Amino acid sequence: xxxxxxxxxxxxxxxxxxxxxxxxxxxxxxxxxxxxxxxxxxxxxxxxxxxxxxxxxxxxxxxxxxxxxxxxxxxxxxxxxxxxxxxxxxxxxxxxxxxxxxxxxxxxxxxxxxxxxxxxxxxxxxxxxxxxxxxxxxxxxxxxxxxxxxxxxxxxxxxxxxxxxxxxxxxxxxxxxxxxxxxxxxxxxxxxxxxxxxxxxxxxxxxxxxxxxxxxxxxxxxxxxxxxxxxxxxxxxxxxxxxxxxxxxxxxxxxxxxxxxxxxxxxxxxxxxxxxxxxxxxxxxxxxxxxxxxxxxxxxxxxxxxxxxxxxxxxxxxxxxxxxxxxxxxxxxxxxxxxxxxxxxxxxxxxxxxxxxxxxxxxxxxxxxxxxxxxxxxxxxxxxxxxxxxxxxxxxxxxxxxxxxxxxxxxxxxxxxxxxxxxxxxxxxxxxxxxxxxxxxxxxxxxxxxxxxxxxxxx
Amino acid sequence: xxxxxxxxxxxxxxxxxxxxxxxxxxxxxxxxxxxxxxxxxxxxxxxxxxxxxxxxxxxxxxxxxxxxxxxxxxxxxxxxxxxxxxxxxxxxxxxxxxxxxxxxxxxxxxxxxxxxxxxxxxxxxxxxxxxxxxxxxxxxxxxxxxxxxxxxxxxxxxxxxxxxxxxxxxxxxxxxxxxxxxxxxxxxx
Numbered sequence: 315x316x317x318x319x320x321x322x323x324x325x326x327x328x329x330x331x332x333x334x335x336x337x338x339x340x341x342x343x344x345x346x347x348x349x350x351x352x353x354x355x356x357x358x359x360x361x362x363x364x365x366x367x368x369x370x371x372x373x374x375x376x377x378x379x380x381x382x383x384x385x386x387x388x389x390x391x392x393x394x395x396x397x398x399x400x401x402x403x404x405x406x407x408x409x410x411x412x413x414x415x416x417x418x419x420x421x422x423x424x425x426x427x428x429x430x431x432x433x434x435x436x437x438x439x440x441x442x443x444x445x446x447x448x449x450x451x452x453x454x455x456x457x458x459x460x461x462x463x464x465x466x467x468x469x470x471x472x473x474x475x476x477x478x479x480x481x482x483x484x485x486x487x488x489x490x491x492x493x494x495x496x497x498x499x500x501x502x503x504x505x506x507x508x509x510x511x512x513x514x515x516x517x518x519x520x521x522x523x524x525x526x527x528x529x530x531x532x533x534x535x536x537x538x539x540x541x542x543x544x545x546x547x548x549x550x551x552x553x554x555x556x557x558x559x560x561x562x563x564x565x566x567x568x569x570x571x572x573x574x575x576x577x578x579x580x581x582x583x584x585x586x587x588x589x590x591x592x593x594x595x596x597x598x599x600x601x602x603x604x605x606x607x608x609x610x611x612x613x614x615x616x617x618x619x620x621x622x623x624x625x626x627x628x629x630x631x632x633x634x635x636x637x638x639x640x641x642x643x644x645x646x647x648x649x650x651x652x653x654x655x656x657x658x659x660x661x662x663x664x665x666x667x668x669x670x671x672x673x674x675x676x677x678x679x680x681x682x683x684x685x686x687x688x689x690x691x692x693x694x695x696x697x698x699x700x701x702x703x704x705x706x707x708x709x710x711x712x713x714x715x716x717x718x719x720x721x722x723x724x725x726x727x728x729x730x731x732x733x734x735x736x737x738x739x740x741x742x743x744x745x746x747x748x749x750x751x752x753x754x755x756x757x758x759x760x761x762x763x764x765x766x767x768x769x770x771x772x773x
Numbered sequence: 774x775x776x777x778x779x780x781x782x783x784x785x786x787x788x789x790x791x792x793x794x795x796x797x798x799x800x801x802x803x804x805x806x807x808x809x810x811x812x813x814x815x816x817x818x819x820x821x822x823x824x825x826x827x828x829x830x831x832x833x834x835x836x837x838x839x840x841x842x843x844x845x846x847x848x849x850x851x852x853x854x855x856x857x858x859x860x861x862x863x864x865x866x867x868x869x870x871x872x873x874x875x876x877x878x879x880x881x882x883x884x885x886x887x888x889x890x891x892x893x894x895x896x897x898x899x900x901x902x903x904x905x906x907x908x909x910x911x912x913x914x915x916x917x918x919x920x921x922x923x924x925x926x927x928x929x930x931x932x933x934x935x936x937x938x939x940x941x942x943x944x945x946x947x948x949x950x951x952x953x954x955x956x957x958x959x960x961x962x
């Protein structure tokens with residue numbers, strides 16, 4: 315069987331002929347011009363949303379978490395739903411920057427920086443919720459971090475919640491360092507392009523005096539490779555450990571061994587949908603369609619459909635396992651999910667995550683930003699509902715029918731979630747304004763190679 | 774303030790394409806220079822070999838730090854759960870190491886990653902914000918997609934005529950002396 319050579323040929327990463335100077339102009343140009351009115355309008359809107367977060371946070375802190383919709387069987391409400399949602403969003407960034415780097419996927423260079431930034435902002439949003447849901451966030455540090463104390467009492471290291479503290483904080487820190495490492499050479503370019511002394515000063519400080527020396531590149535590339543190598547198992551571990559929060563408990567509907575791979579696939583699925591959602595707007599806003607091309611969108615869509623099927627398989631497998639286990643409670647939880655009072659949430663999830671992405675089998679849809687856009691939006695919705703279904707439907711009808719209850723979010727719950735979008739999007743808009751949104755140095759290597767001269771292995 | 778006296782600390786040859794730079798780097802190495810470097814806007818594949826650079830020690834540093842992290846995790850979890858404040862729960866062993874594996878893994882990764890970040894700063898000589906390359910504007914040309922070889926005057930083989938001749942021989946058409954003001958002089962480029 316001979317392979318079709320055109321199938322093996324790598325897809326073009328740029329639609330137009332770009333030389334290195336044009337590349338710099340296109341990538342650094344938007345950072346150097348005065349922000350457009352569209353940017354101001356956008357940040358006004360997202361800043362307002364972030365304001366909602368602050369207001370709802372103040373209410374939560376002053377009046378307590380009684381202002382939330384949590385009730386007795388549903389002790390984990392929106393806070394945990396939102397936490398898992400945001401952590402999951404981050405995973406695409408690490409997948410693109412680390413795993414695709416190890417697999418030498420050249421197309422990652424166009425979207426890696428943006429996706430990594432998204433990872434960091436998503437982790438920032440995610441961390442808010444477990445901190446707030448402790449009720450006294452200003453004390454949470456003492457409860458979470460093992461520090462030498464007079465009482466001689468320490469955290470329970472056998473608890474998945476404590477594993478989570480280590481996993482999420484390590485993930486946040488490592489993502490930040492990985493991202494910053496990638497930024498250093500690009501910040502040096504921004505420094506050297508700067509006209510105003512203040513601009514030069516700030517980018518100069520941030521670029522740590524980078525001089526592009528090959529003795530430095532030699533260490534730098536090795537370090538970058540190692541970061542990728544460390545981040546790969548790390549990203550798989552983080553959502554696995556998040557899933558342990560559920561799987562290690564004895565609650566029917568949570569206590570399953572499929573959770574770690576199911577959560578990781580779901581995280582990558584939702585993360586890619588979010589990258590696609592935002593990068594389509596970003597490339598339009600800054601006119602980068604020749605660097606983030608329809609080929610990039612198509613490749614992302616292929617990953618979305620692959621992970622959609624994995625998630626769909628997990629949904630089916632959960633039902634099979636519940637039936638096969640013969641445990642009455644397990645069987646009931648899953649029947650209740652699909653047919654009970656939260657059936658609307660379950661079917662929203664199933665339709666958005668499994669049925670809708672099937673449209674991506676059509677090449678035309680994969681390659682047309684306008685056609686794929688509603689699909690990725692629905693995937694974002696569906697993945698939020700997946701976490702809602704897991705958290706709420708497993709809890710709201712517990713072992714004793716007298717304590718059954720229906721969970722309804724309060725206004726404060728909704729405000730915190732909407733507000734976390736405000737924080738996320740505001741940070742993203744600031745990032746687009748002040749830092750290079752495309753890993754210019756990495757794209758240069760790819761461009762140089764396509765011109766036939768020797769590029770680096772970095773990319 | 775009096776005009777600070779300037780001295781030549783090296784010679785810079787600027788190239789327009791990486792292939793010529795790579796051949797030139799091999800020539801400079803063969804000529805026996807030791808204190809010299811190439812400066813490029815992006816990592817150029819094969820330049821390490823052309824310059825004869827040794828393998829980077831970053832992996833060894835990262836691995837060592839990772840094992841320190843693992844050790845720290847074992848001491849932290851085991852020490853606190855089994856020695857400092859032992860509580861037996863459900864008849865389980867005090868040092869129940871399988872339950873600590875997630876923390877072992879995370880601290881291994883965290884320590885290794887911090888060591889990598891530290892190694893980048895130390896080995897790449899970052900955190901030095903002044904250099905004659907910046908003052909002379911040569912750095913600006915490098916990040917703007919040119920390639921440079923810098924021969925340092927500190928090299929015992931260095932003489933301006935020989936160095937210039939060597940760079941010319943490699944096909945370099947843009948050779949400039951690298952000048953440093955003495956008040957800033959720390960003999961590092």
